[in-house]
Structures are given as C-alpha cells and as structure tokens.
Amino acid sequence: METPMATDAGQYQDIQGRWTDIEKIINRGGPMADFVPDTKETPNIKNGIQNDFKILVIGAGGLGCELLKNLALSGFRNIDVIDMDTIDVSNLNRQFLFRRKDVGKSKAEVAAAFINQRVAGCKVTPYKCKIQDKDEDYYRQFKLIIAGLDSIEARRWINGLLVNLVVVDNEGNPEPDTIIPLIDGGTEGFKGQARVIIPRMSSCFECSLDAFPPQTTYAICTIANTPRVPEHCIQWALIFGLEDKNLTKPFDPKKFDNDNPQHMTWLFETAKKRAEDHNINGVTYKLTQGVAKNIIPAIASTNAIIAASCCNEAFKICTESSGYLNNYMMYNGVNGVYTYTFEYEQKEGCAVCGTNIVTYETEPTITLSTFLENISQDPRFQLKKPSLRSNGRNLYMQGLLHEATVKNLEKTFKELNVSEADEINITDPSLPGNLAIRMKIIYKKN
Incomplete structure (x- = not known):
C-alpha cells in the first residue's frame, strides 16, 4: 500500500485522490448546505478540517476507538483524546485499536499511537487523566467535543462545563464564538443514542436526565447502620470506609480510582469484612466492580453505528455541508433495526441551563x-x-x-x-x- 510522503517541514503530502470522496461533499453546494464550496484555489473547508479544527474525543473505549478511527479517516488531523482507564483483556473483543500486548497500558496512549501510525498526517494527542483534571482554558481551544462515555456523572460534568463557558450578553443572547458544540454518544447492548447539544441554544444533557434510569441507590442510614444485602456493604466501603481514618489504606483515599486493581482489592476486602460482621453473604470481587463502576454491557456493532452517527454530525457541524441533527437520535437493534429522531426541548427548571x-x-x-x-x-x-x-x-x-x-x-x-x-x-x-x-x-x- 502506498503511503504519503513527508516533506522537509514535517507535513505530509497526501497521495493524489486520497480525499476525493470528501471533496465531492465540500466542493459542491446544495439546498441543505450553508457554506461557500471549496475550489482548487481556495480549499478553505478542507484546510479547516485538516489544520484548523481541533476536536476532543472523551473516552477511548468501545465508542472512543470507533470515533478516533472515523474522525481520522474523515480528514480531521488535530485530535485530543482523554481517558483515565487502562486496557483490560475483556476490552479486546470490540476495542479494536488494542492488542493483547497492550493489556495494562493506557487506553488513550495506545489508541493515539495506533491512529498516528496508521493514518499518516493525523496527530492524536493522548491524556491519561480525568476530564475534571483539565481547566476551562484547555476546553476552550476545541471546535467541538465528542463524548463516548459510559458514565452519567462524567457526561453531566462536561455538559455543565460547556454551558458555563458560553458568554451571554445583557439581553441573554449567547456569543457564538464562545459556544462549543457537544456531541454525545452512548450505547447499552443493542441500544444506543447520538445527540447534538449546542450549549445555551438547545436542550442540554441535564434537561433529559430523567430519560436515563436512575442508578441504584440506598438510604444512607441503612448503609451506615443496618446493611441487609451485599451492595449495602460495598456502598459502605465506598462512602464511609474511605473516610474512616481507623481503616488502613495502601493509597490516598482522596485519590481512590475504581480502575486501579490495588484500590479495588482494598474496597472488596473492606466490604467483605463489613458483610461478615453483619452475617451477609455474597460480596465478591466481581460484584464490587459492578457496584463501584456500574458496568454496562457493550456490543461492537452498536458502538460502530452510534460512533458513525456522531462523526457524521461532527463533519456536518464543522463544514456546514448539511444541517446537523436536531437534536436526538435513538437507535434500537433488539428486534431488527429501528431509529427515531426527535427534538428534546429545554427544560425550564434545568439545574444547568434553566432557572436553576x-x-x-x-x-x-x-x-x-x-x-x-x-x-x-x-x-x-x-x-x-x-x-x-x-x-x-x-x-x-x-x-x-x-x-x-x-x-x-x-x-x-x-x-x-x-x-x-x-x-x-x-x-x-x-x-x-x-x-x-x-x-x-x-x-x-x-
């Protein structure tokens, strides 16, 4: 296979015809397009995709691998990826950027290295950290952000941040230059969703929070005083055990990480001891992981469908070559293939974008x-x-x-x-x- 040649400046000279399919879209106008088509003399959109538009992908797991691949093959060359997780052997059946030799390594770093090596000219910069570790200035640099997260809490956080970054004038109108679109993708088994959030312009993630089934919760007094099931003991270790100064911990409790095997082992042993003290059976390491991480089933084909939808929307937003999703697409593959698109409206009492x-x-x-x-x-x-x-x-x-x-x-x-x-x-x-x-x-x- 022929590969692009590197120039003295370190830039890649693309093979002729490499981006023919994309050029067919950005070189032609149309009734749904809101842009000035590219020409050979003024390839403004193509230059924007390849050189100017910086994209952030949050999550390098099942969705993240697909997102990175799709973005790179759509011409985007300036991509950051954040993921605090490490590669587990169970990831290898669907997270195709990883190999057995990568088990234990950073997902973000391995995924970035794979894309950088495979897609010449693309630069993916990895960060192994929590999204909360980055400040507002870091997020301001992006044209748009795509979230491929399995955590409701993390999705709420990035949504709230992007809403707060929008500057509003005296009349309540948002300043366009401060708006960073958020494309949110999520999957669970054969089901998935893709969503476009324009902060302060459309409904935000928090507006539709009640559409997600609440995570299982337990009364604090029950956890603290009268545990009855194994989950109570695990929650006790998470809530009270970490703060108990009388319990020895081989790590800083303020930096507890449910992806760290040493931390999870401590949590399991602490929960098991709590269960034994109250004559409760059933605390296992696997259950401890499930309670701490709220593990969600994943299927490769569903990830591929949702990631493709997210990347299509990213391309449309960046190029203005067609109208983007307004604003929610639901996919259900349980009985055949079913999709439904509708508009989530802003909630007046939303804690993030409403009256609060x-x-x-x-x-x-x-x-x-x-x-x-x-x-x-x-x-x-x-x-x-x-x-x-x-x-x-x-x-x-x-x-x-x-x-x-x-x-x-x-x-x-x-x-x-x-x-x-x-x-x-x-x-x-x-x-x-x-x-x-x-x-x-x-x-x-x-």
Whole structure:
C-alpha cells in the first residue's frame, strides 16, 4: 500500500485522490448546505478540517476507538483524546485499536499511537487523566467535543462545563464564538443514542436526565447502620470506609480510582469484612466492580453505528455541508433495526441551563433520611452523596461534617424548622462544576 510522503517541514503530502470522496461533499453546494464550496484555489473547508479544527474525543473505549478511527479517516488531523482507564483483556473483543500486548497500558496512549501510525498526517494527542483534571482554558481551544462515555456523572460534568463557558450578553443572547458544540454518544447492548447539544441554544444533557434510569441507590442510614444485602456493604466501603481514618489504606483515599486493581482489592476486602460482621453473604470481587463502576454491557456493532452517527454530525457541524441533527437520535437493534429522531426541548427548571430553581412537594412529617433517599432516586436529579443546607445552616453534610450533622437524619422537616417555601441548597458530586440545586419546598395539602 502506498503511503504519503513527508516533506522537509514535517507535513505530509497526501497521495493524489486520497480525499476525493470528501471533496465531492465540500466542493459542491446544495439546498441543505450553508457554506461557500471549496475550489482548487481556495480549499478553505478542507484546510479547516485538516489544520484548523481541533476536536476532543472523551473516552477511548468501545465508542472512543470507533470515533478516533472515523474522525481520522474523515480528514480531521488535530485530535485530543482523554481517558483515565487502562486496557483490560475483556476490552479486546470490540476495542479494536488494542492488542493483547497492550493489556495494562493506557487506553488513550495506545489508541493515539495506533491512529498516528496508521493514518499518516493525523496527530492524536493522548491524556491519561480525568476530564475534571483539565481547566476551562484547555476546553476552550476545541471546535467541538465528542463524548463516548459510559458514565452519567462524567457526561453531566462536561455538559455543565460547556454551558458555563458560553458568554451571554445583557439581553441573554449567547456569543457564538464562545459556544462549543457537544456531541454525545452512548450505547447499552443493542441500544444506543447520538445527540447534538449546542450549549445555551438547545436542550442540554441535564434537561433529559430523567430519560436515563436512575442508578441504584440506598438510604444512607441503612448503609451506615443496618446493611441487609451485599451492595449495602460495598456502598459502605465506598462512602464511609474511605473516610474512616481507623481503616488502613495502601493509597490516598482522596485519590481512590475504581480502575486501579490495588484500590479495588482494598474496597472488596473492606466490604467483605463489613458483610461478615453483619452475617451477609455474597460480596465478591466481581460484584464490587459492578457496584463501584456500574458496568454496562457493550456490543461492537452498536458502538460502530452510534460512533458513525456522531462523526457524521461532527463533519456536518464543522463544514456546514448539511444541517446537523436536531437534536436526538435513538437507535434500537433488539428486534431488527429501528431509529427515531426527535427534538428534546429545554427544560425550564434545568439545574444547568434553566432557572436553576425547582419545586418539590413533600410533607412536614418526612424525615431527612427519607427525603434524601427520595431525591436521590428521583429521575430528575439522580444524586449520589447529597449535602443539604437551608437558611444558612447545615441540614446534612457529607465528608468532614458528616459526624456533626448525621443526627439530623432521623428528624422531620418540622423538627428541623424547615418551613413551606423555604429554599434548600443541594450539592452533590454528580452535579457538574460547582452547581447546586435550589429546591423550593411545598407542603402537600390535606
């Protein structure tokens, strides 16, 4: 196979005809196009794709491998990829950029090296870290971002960040130059979805949070005092065990990583000891991984379909060669092949792009622990470790203030002097950025 030749400047001189198919799109106008077609003398769009447009891919797993391959073969040459995970042997059946010799290595680094070697002229820069480790200036440099994540929490975070990066004028209109589109892809078995989010212009990820099934949660008081099932013991190790200074840990508890075998072994052993103390059977290493990582089944063909859709939208947004998705495509391959496209509308009470104030109907006799359990399981919020403040005082706090506020869990709202129309401030690790939910309490009428 003939390969492009490198010039003295280190740039690649492409083989003649390499991008013929792409040129057929960007060299021709059309009723759906919103651009000035390229010519041989002014190949502006082609130069933009290959030299100017910088793309970020978040995740180098099943979707990420497909995304990187598709972007590189669509002409994009300036790509960053972020993934904190390492390669496991179970990844090899579908994450095709990896080989057996790569097991244990960084997904981002191996995927980038593979693409750089295979697609001449393409430069993929890898980062083995959490997306939260990068600052706002890092994200501002991208033309668009594609997320191939299996974590709802991470998707909420990047969505919130991009919404907050948009500068709004005095009349509430977003400044176009500060808008970074987010293309979100997700798969689960034979099902998948692709979505285009234009921050401050379309609905955001948080607007449709209630469309995702809430992750299994358990009452904090049950986990802390009366565990009944193996999952309670694993959650106890995650929530309380990591903060317990009396438990020896071979790592910094603030840097717990559920992809680190040493950390997971400690979590498993701690949960197993907790289970034994309460005569509970069934805590296994595999179950511990499942609870800690919320493992989702993956099929290679579904990843390929969703990644292809995401990359098509990226190409259309960057080139303006056709109208992009407005704004959600659902795929279902369980019984044949079925797709459905519709527009998710912005939610007025969205914690990220809406008014940020929600009303919640309850009763003054509800205990704080029951209230915490209810809002954690509510599809609109899907909280993990919520902390609550009202009228300038702590109702219940996680972390260092847990011991000082845990006594409030069994008190009712009436006993805590939470009145109707009072506002409760809710913070949670699952909320993007430094956002908090402002909740107005409404008491049910008898």
